[in-house]
Amino acid sequence: MSTAIAPKRPEIKTALPGPNGRAIVEADAQFVNPSYPRPPFKLVAERAAGVWVEDVDGNIFLDCNAGVAVCSTGHCHPEVVRAIQEQAAQLIHMCGTDYYYRQMPEFARKLDEIVPVRRPTRTHFANSGTEAVETALKLAMHATGREKFIAFFGSFHGRTLGSLALTSSKIAQRIGFKRQVLDVVHVPYPNEYRNPFSAEDCGNGGAAQGALNWIENRLFKTTTPPQEVAAIVVEAVQGEGGYVPAPAGFLKGLRRICDEHGILLIVDEVQSGMGRTGKMFACEHYGVLADIVCIAKGVASGLPIGACVAPADLMDWKPGAHASTFGGNPVAIAAALKTIELLERELVANSAEVGAYLKRGLEKLMGKYECIGDVRGMGMMLGVEFVKDRTTRTPDPELRDRVETATFERGVILLGCGYNTIRWSPPLILTRENVDVALEIFDEAIAASI
Numbered sequence: 362m363s364t365a366i367a368p369k370r371p372e373i374k375t376a377l378p379g380p381n382g383r384a385i386v387e388a389d390a391q392f393v394n395p396s397y398p399r400p401p402f403k404l405v406a407e408r409a410a411g412v413w414v415e416d417v418d419g420n421i422f423l424d425c426n427a428g429v430a431v432c433s434t435g436h437c438h439p440e441v442v443r444a445i446q447e448q449a450a451q452l453i454h455m456c457g458t459d460y461y462y463r464q465m466p467e468f469a470r471k472l473d474e475i476v477p478v479r480r481p482t483r484t485h486f487a488n489s490g491t492e493a494v495e496t497a498l499k500l501a502m503h504a505t506g507r508e509k510f511i512a513f514f515g516s517f518h519g520r521t522l523g524s525l526a527l528t529s530s531k532i533a534q535r536i537g538f539k540r541q542v543l544d545v546v547h548v549p550y551p552n553e554y555r556n557p558f559s560a561e562d563c564g565n566g567g568a569a570q571g572a573l574n575w576i577e578n579r580l581f582k583t584t585t586p587p588q589e590v591a592a593i594v595v596e597a598v599q600g601e602g603g604y605v606p607a608p609a610g611f612l613k614g615l616r617r618i619c620d621e622h623g624i625l626l627i628v629d630e631v632q633s634g635m636g637r638t639g640k641m642f643a644c645e646h647y648g649v650l651a652d653i654v655c656i657a658k659g660v661a662s663g664l665p666i667g668a669c670v671a672p673a674d675l676m677d678w679k680p681g682a683h684a685s686t687f688g689g690n691p692v693a694i695a696a697a698l699k700t701i702e703l704l705e706r707e708l709v710a711n712s713a714e715v716g717a718y719l720k721r722g723l724e725k726l727m728g729k730y731e732c733i734g735d736v737r738g739m740g741m742m743l744g745v746e747f748v749k750d751r752t753t754r755t756p757d758p759e760l761r762d763r764v765e766t767a768t769f770e771r772g773v774i775l776l777g778c779g780y781n782t783i784r785w786s787p788p789l790i791l792t793r794e795n796v797d798v799a800l801e802i803f804d805e806a807i808a809a810s811i
């Protein structure tokens with residue numbers, strides 16, 4: 362399948378999964394790690410181009426999830442494929458922790474230009490989001506000499522032991538692993554649709570003020586002396602926790618608190634970065650510079666790479682303090698540089714423009730269906746929250762699952778997040794024409810599921 366012959370609509374020809382797909386799902390159940398958190402439907406992919414994914418039985422889907430917010434330039438973008446092929450023919454691996462190659466400083470220099478961190482910066486290269494976060498945690502401890510962290514309920518920062526101590530979006534991620542390895546205190550995230558704070562906590566402000574007051578008036582005066590806190594770790598838009606954007610004033614307030622107490626502000630842009638929200642980084646919507654930014658997912662259109670970016674005077678540790686054999690692999694960097702070129706050329710703008718069109722369409726559906734409690738987000742990072750009714754806002758996770766499955770059965774790939782939300786995280790090449798098709802099918806799926 363190539364973009365040139367891409368269909369205009371999904372084409373579903375077999376039961377899902379079809380016979381070839383079922384055989385693969387069975388083999389997977391026998392041999393593959395069963396702890397992968399697979400959704401209620403089963404997609405068995407064979408090939409993909411642009412926004413279209415073909416499964417092993419010849420069914421064609423319109424992808425509005427992008428391999429969980431990764432294939433930012435669409436599947437197998439021809440320019441990205443060429444960059445990967447050319448690099449693979451030249452140099453696949455050399456281990457940048459011990460040797461040098463031009464791609465590492467080239468990519469780090471590009472990140473220095475675009476990442477919302479005080480310049481000049483330095484970058485550590487990792488292979489994944491969780492490793493980028495591990496780096497940020499170690500760096501914060503190293504740079505401040507402190508050990509405590511503040512994170513937020515609903516957050517997802519990864520599943521390795523350090524990042525897991527921050528992660529708090531689902532109990533399944535924690536159960537069985539006993540004590541957390543880091544000293545982390547969690548604060549409710551200022552979700553404006555479900556403000557977790559009392560009127561007293563919020564004072565004259567809303568949820569954002571509630572969270573800031575919680576940190577300053579409760580934590581700092583009881584369990585968590587600010588002079589012992591190394592960093593506050595936050596997602597500018599909570600991803601796995603339900604596609605919940607930070608309310609206005611929240612990140613600026615965290616910035617102020619950090620500055621007052623010598624605490625570092627770590628912004629995890631693993632899911633919200635690389636154009637997903639209609640700006641290169643979600644932080645930019647809030648006019649805030651972080652001390653450390655973590656990047657992965659969409660940065661290399663599907664090749665594994667993560668990055669932790671910090672001011673050069675902060676990332677000032679000695680050889681051996683942190684390194685990675687594969688991190689910053691030349692082939693992954695070639696894909697990342699091409700991805701960023703495409704993002705800057707047109708895709709960040711497309712994410713903002715077509716994302717706004719998609720959001721308007723989802724809001725229209727909210728007008729039609731009482732079961733949609735909230736439509737939120739920016740660019741192509743949009744959440745649709747399902748409720749039993751709008752007055753009580755009682756979550757309806759079963760309906761969410763039914764809608765997710767019904768949409769898939771009609772040929773559009775969407776994925777849940779949080780307890781009762783569907784996330785829209787399409788490739789940033791999505792067109793208005795694609796949006797019209799996806800919304801028509803989503804509408805039909807909701808009507809069939811309620």
Ligand SMILES: Cc1ncc(COP(=O)(O)O)c(C=O)c1O
Nearest residue numbers: 489490491517518519600631632
């Ligand atoms: C905000 C955020 N941080 C970190 C991670 C972990 O990334 P990875 O799965 O590449 O380790 C994720 C993954 O979903 C994420 O959304």
